[in-house]
Amino acid sequence: MNDAIDRPNAPAAPASREPVSTGSEWTFDLIRKYDEEIAKCAAEFGLDTYPNQIEVISAEQMMDAYSSVGMPVGYNHWSFGKQFLSTSKGYQRGQMGLAYEIVINSNPCIAYLMEENTLPMQALVIAHASYGHNSFFKGNYLFRTWTDASAIIDYLVFARNYVSECEERYGVDAVEEILDSCHALMNYGVDRYKRPAPISAAEEAQRQEEREEYLQRRVNDLWRTIPKMTEDEDPVKRKKRYPEEPQENILYFIEKNAPLLETWQREIIRIVRKLAQYFYPQRQTQVMNEGWATFWHYTLLHRMYEKGLVTDGFMLEFLQSHTSVVYQPPFNSPWYSGINPYTLGFSIFTDLRRICEAPTDEDREWFPDIAGTDWLETLHFAMANFKDESFIQQFLSPKVMRDLKLFAIEDDDLEDSYRVTAIHDEPGYRELREKLARQYNLSYREPNIQVWNVDVRGDRSLTLRHVPVDRVPLGKDTEEVLRHAHRLWGFDVHLESVDEGTLVDEYHCPHPRSSGSS
Amino acid sequence: MGMTHIVDRRLNGKNKSAVNRERFLRRYRHHIKKAVSDAVHRRSITDIERGESVSIPTRDIDEPVFHHGQGGHREMVHPGNREFVAGDRIPKPEGGGGQGQGQGKASPDGEGMDEFAFQITQEEFLNFLFDDLELPNLVRKKLKDTESFNYVRSGFSTQGVPAKLDVVRSLRGAHARRLGLGGARRKKIRELEAQLAELKSAPADLDAAFSHEDQIKALEDEIARLKANVNRIPFIDEIDLRYRQHLKQPKPATSAVMFCLMDVSGSMTQMHKDTAKRFFLLLYLFLKKNYKKIDVVFIRHHTSAKEVDEEEFFYSRETGGTIVSSALKLMHKIIESRYSPAEWNIYAAQASDGDNWNDDSPVCGKLLTERILPLVQYFAYVEITPQDHQMLWYEYEQVRERFPESFALQQIADPSEIYPVFRQLFERKAA
Numbered sequence: 013m014n015d016a017i018d019r020p021n022a023p024a025a026p027a028s029r030e031p032v033s034t035g036s037e038w039t040f041d042l043i044r045k046y047d048e049e050i051a052k053c054a055a056e057f058g059l060d061t062y063p064n065q066i067e068v069i070s071a072e073q074m075m076d077a078y079s080s081v082g083m084p085v086g087y088n089h090w091s092f093g094k095q096f097l098s099t100s101k102g103y104q105r106g107q108m109g110l111a112y113e114i115v116i117n118s119n120p121c122i123a124y125l126m127e128e129n130t131l132p133m134q135a136l137v138i139a140h141a142s143y144g145h146n147s148f149f150k151g152n153y154l155f156r157t158w159t160d161a162s163a164i165i166d167y168l169v170f171a172r173n174y175v176s177e178c179e180e181r182y183g184v185d186a187v188e189e190i191l192d193s194c195h196a197l198m199n200y201g202v203d204r205y206k207r208p209a210p211i212s213a214a215e216e217a218q219r220q221e222e223r224e225e226y227l228q229r230r231v232n233d234l235w236r237t238i239p240k241m242t243e244d245e246d247p248v249k250r251k252k253r254y255p256e257e258p259q260e261n262i263l264y265f266i267e268k269n270a271p272l273l274e275t276w277q278r279e280i281i282r283i284v285r286k287l288a289q290y291f292y293p294q295r296q297t298q299v300m301n302e303g304w305a306t307f308w309h310y311t312l313l314h315r316m317y318e319k320g321l322v323t324d325g326f327m328l329e330f331l332q333s334h335t336s337v338v339y340q341p342p343f344n345s346p347w348y349s350g351i352n353p354y355t356l357g358f359s360i361f362t363d364l365r366r367i368c369e370a371p372t373d374e375d376r377e378w379f380p381d382i383a384g385t386d387w388l389e390t391l392h393f394a395m396a397n398f399k400d401e402s403f404i405q406q407f408l409s410p411k412v413m414r415d416l417k418l419f420a421i422e423d424d425d426l427e428d429s430y431r432v433t434a435i436h437d438e439p440g441y442r443e444l445r446e447k448l449a450r451q452y453n454l455s456y457r458e459p460n461i462q463v464w465n466v467d468v469r470g471d472r473s474l475t476l477r478h479v480p481v482d483r484v485p486l487g488k489d490t491e492e493v494l495r496h497a498h499r500l501w502g503f504d505v506h507l508e509s510v511d512e513g514t515l516v517d518e519y520h521c522p523h524p525r526s527s528g529s530s
Numbered sequence: 531m532g533m534t535h536i537v538d539r540r541l542n543g544k545n546k547s548a549v550n551r552e553r554f555l556r557r558y559r560h561h562i563k564k565a566v567s568d569a570v571h572r573r574s575i576t577d578i579e580r581g582e583s584v585s586i587p588t589r590d591i592d593e594p595v596f597h598h599g600q601g602g603h604r605e606m607v608h609p610g611n612r613e614f615v616a617g618d619r620i621p622k623p624e625g626g627g628g629q630g631q632g633q634g635k636a637s638p639d640g641e642g643m644d645e646f647a648f649q650i651t652q653e654e655f656l657n658f659l660f661d662d663l664e665l666p667n668l669v670r671k672k673l674k675d676t677e678s679f680n681y682v683r684s685g686f687s688t689q690g691v692p693a694k695l696d697v698v699r700s701l702r703g704a705h706a707r708r709l710g711l712g713g714a715r716r717k718k719i720r721e722l723e724a725q726l727a728e729l730k731s732a733p734a735d736l737d738a739a740f741s742h743e744d745q746i747k748a749l750e751d752e753i754a755r756l757k758a759n760v761n762r763i764p765f766i767d768e769i770d771l772r773y774r775q776h777l778k779q780p781k782p783a784t785s786a787v788m789f790c791l792m793d794v795s796g797s798m799t800q801m802h803k804d805t806a807k808r809f810f811l812l813l814y815l816f817l818k819k820n821y822k823k824i825d826v827v828f829i830r831h832h833t834s835a836k837e838v839d840e841e842e843f844f845y846s847r848e849t850g851g852t853i854v855s856s857a858l859k860l861m862h863k864i865i866e867s868r869y870s871p872a873e874w875n876i877y878a879a880q881a882s883d884g885d886n887w888n889d890d891s892p893v894c895g896k897l898l899t900e901r902i903l904p905l906v907q908y909f910a911y912v913e914i915t916p917q918d919h920q921m922l923w924y925e926y927e928q929v930r931e932r933f934p935e936s937f938a939l940q941q942i943a944d945p946s947e948i949y950p951v952f953r954q955l956f957e958r959k960a961a
Contacts, residue, residue, distance in 0.1 A: 093554030342610020484602030489594035
């Protein structure tokens with residue numbers, strides 16, 4: 013794929029070489045100087061960022077950061093401890109480097125530098141995180157719409173304090189149970205289409221008391237109808253489901269409607285929900301976000317090189333790291349674990365620039381609106397207005413498909429063999445692109461499960477409905493997740509898989525004892 | 531620019547994950563306890579300096595989420611195509627269940643992916659072990675402090691806490707200072723006093739510029755001024771204070787030998803032996819805290835006794851009857867030949883299911899009271915049986931009456947009952 017990584021700007025006139033530094037040891041002063049120079053380069057390319065906060069930390073602290081999904085503060089839970097144990101094991105065995113990943117979407121944008129790294133690595137991380145990811149957080153529409161970078165840290169502090177207060181009052185076990193159950197449903201704690209209200213710790217705390225009362229009243233309102241049930245009630249009215257429309261945000265529905273939850277339990281559901289919502293854009297923009305950051309660390313450091321600010325040795329070390337970041341093992345390699353988002357994203361952005369600067373006939377045919385336009389504008393437009401699915405659908409070029417040698421395989425349980433449906437050739441490009449785009453659609457990757465009905469007048473049971481896509485059934489965790497839903501809901505929970513009006517599968521918690529089939 | 535804020539966080543706490551880690555261990559304490567218990571079974575009783583690797587089946591710690599199962603129709607895009615063209619068919623592996631992605635994923639180092647493996651530290655290891663034995667916290671702490679110190683005097687210092695003030699030395703210093711500071715002035719006073727006396731005794735010189743009285747007055751004033759000056763020298767000053775200084779010194783290292791005696795006759799099951807092993811382990815930990823060098827001697831017996839290595843001690847099987855005195859005799863012989871009580875602190879722990887030839891028990895009592903107990907610091911006996919006591923127990927009860935300080939016996943059916951045996955020992959040491 014190296015032909016995709018042409019030097020972006022041919023050095024016009026090798027400026028007088030006055031490197032910022034020549035050694036590989038970093039100092040705070042050097043980091044400051046590099047940051048200043050990288051910032052100047054970023055400004056040349058019009059990268060718009062939040063202010064940066066760069067924190068130098070030790071390897072142990074980096075592992076701490078890893079195990080709390082990069083959050084500088086978080087509530088306590090055993091699952092983070094598990095994450096920590098496996099991170100530290102991987103690190104001690106040398107299986108993983110701890111360099112690039114940790115940057116969080118906050119204002120100021122916090123990025124971590126590990127003290128063990130050499131100066132070129134620090135520069136790479138600054139360019140990647142503090143200018144690449146940072147400008148993505150500030151520019152991409154999903155982040156702009158769904159998250160509030162200025163409020164997240166305060167909110168996390170609020171959440172941690174709230175959870176630990178609950179632990180004191182109700183015991184660690186009780187809180188852990190609720191958190192376990194919330195985590196199981198966390199992916200179903202987001203509004204996919206509605207824009208949520210921005211989070212604010214101050215408001216949360218302030219409103220908490222009023223809400224306590226309010227919530228309980230609301231819940232009561234729903235259930236007050238129960239004793240009123242009479243024989244002669246309008247059968248049509250009784251048929252009406254609650255909720256009338258299926259609800260995609262299961263945690264929200266439970267928080268607002270579960271009959272037996274205590275107020276603090278509702279608050280904890282709310283906290284998990286808010287965090288899920290905060291991470292939701294990240295889950296939808298992995299390829300773009302990493303691709304963008306990788307494109308910019310590559311471009312910015314090359315710009316530094318052109319300006320004579322870094323040495324050849326620096327560039328060699330940098331390129332070596334860069335190459336391993338964008339390495340894509342082929343499907344039959346023992347190292348293969350799916351498509352590397354860094355590679356895919358970096359390849360698309362790099363090729364997009366090529367299409368703008370040096371379009372071929374193929375590009376003109378495929379990208380008539382883009383070929384030959386201003387590359388910076390085009391890249392910024394692509395960064396700002398898409399998520400992975402639409403980004404791939406819009407910008408994956410035949411050249412990138414060829415470079416990565418992409419191919420699609422169909423696995424149908426009705427067939428006794430796999431079938432290659434499209435490869436990187438003329439008849440396959442469009443199909444391949446469509447299939448790859450769909451692969452990044454979260455609602456295709458995760459089962460579509462929504463709240464279907466509550467038996468308000470009967471046994472108060474909650475029914476969830478799963479709508480299978482392409483007959484793909486639910487996985488083996490389903491019963492277990494249902495148990496968590498049952499814990500939160502407090503009454504029976506049912507889950508039906510309904511494919512085009514036909515009930516194809518059902519799950520119940522508690523398990524009906526009489527039923528013979530499982 | 532100046533938009534960027536660079537912070538050095540390295541000095542901030544690094545153990546942010548400590549609580550989460552602890553939560554994890556707490557949640558899976560049953561798994562870990564079992565791993566620790568297995569490790570105790572596997573390890574030498576002197577091998578307690580390290581943590582332990584614990585594996586938990588992944589399915590037990592998975593966090594469940596809704597996800598797709600196998601089946602239906604799906605398509606995946608992969609990179610690195612070499613020879614495929616559209617329409618190619620690839621047979622599915624036998625037994626169906628083929629999956630587009632991630633099939634047969636094995637970890638590169640051969641460790642199974644279906645186990646979640648992690649390390650616990652030595653401290654955590656001991657904690658779980660102590661949980662098993664239900665050790666009180668104070669004792670846990672004592673056992674885990676590997677080094678203990680004595681404070682020895684090491685001269686004096688100009689700084690310290692009031693409690694360590696050395697009064698004599700401080701006053702001596704003050705005296706010297708007063709002498710030093712006032713010496714010249716006192717000498718002057720003495721001179722002036724001599725002049726004054728002379729002046730007073732001499733007749734008045736009428737030609738002098740100053741009258742006789744004026745001269746006397748001037749001298750007297752000067753003497754008074756100097757005396758006041760000397761008096762202003764403080765009696766004791768901050769710089770005079772001396773404090774006794776103490777240095778931490780590791781406790782003098784001495785040697786101890788620990789005898790492990792165990793009945794290995796047919797009636798002792800592996801369960802009995804594992805309980806005994808914990809008992810020996812605890813004694814070893816206790817000794818290790820107090821002594822730099824510890825020898826461990828393993829004596830197993832049925833009808834005859836034999837000195838063996840640890841492996842054989844715990845894990846080989848024997849059958850036959852039981853003559854406890856054979857072990858005591860051997861122990862006494864070993865003490866005489868190798869461990870002179872003048873140089874060694876001798877501890878012994880004996881584990882048995884209580885079986886003995888009835889004729890032999892009085893022999894044991896006699897051996898203990900007359901020959902062994904006078905030589906040893908402590909002799910602990912545990913009878914690992916839930917059943918009624920046998921002859922040996924009653925014999926040993928009499929021994930305890932005669933040596934309440936250095937002999938303990940306890941019946942245990944479960945590892946958690948081991949600790950009381952040690953209580954006396956710790957209490958005695960703490961006093």
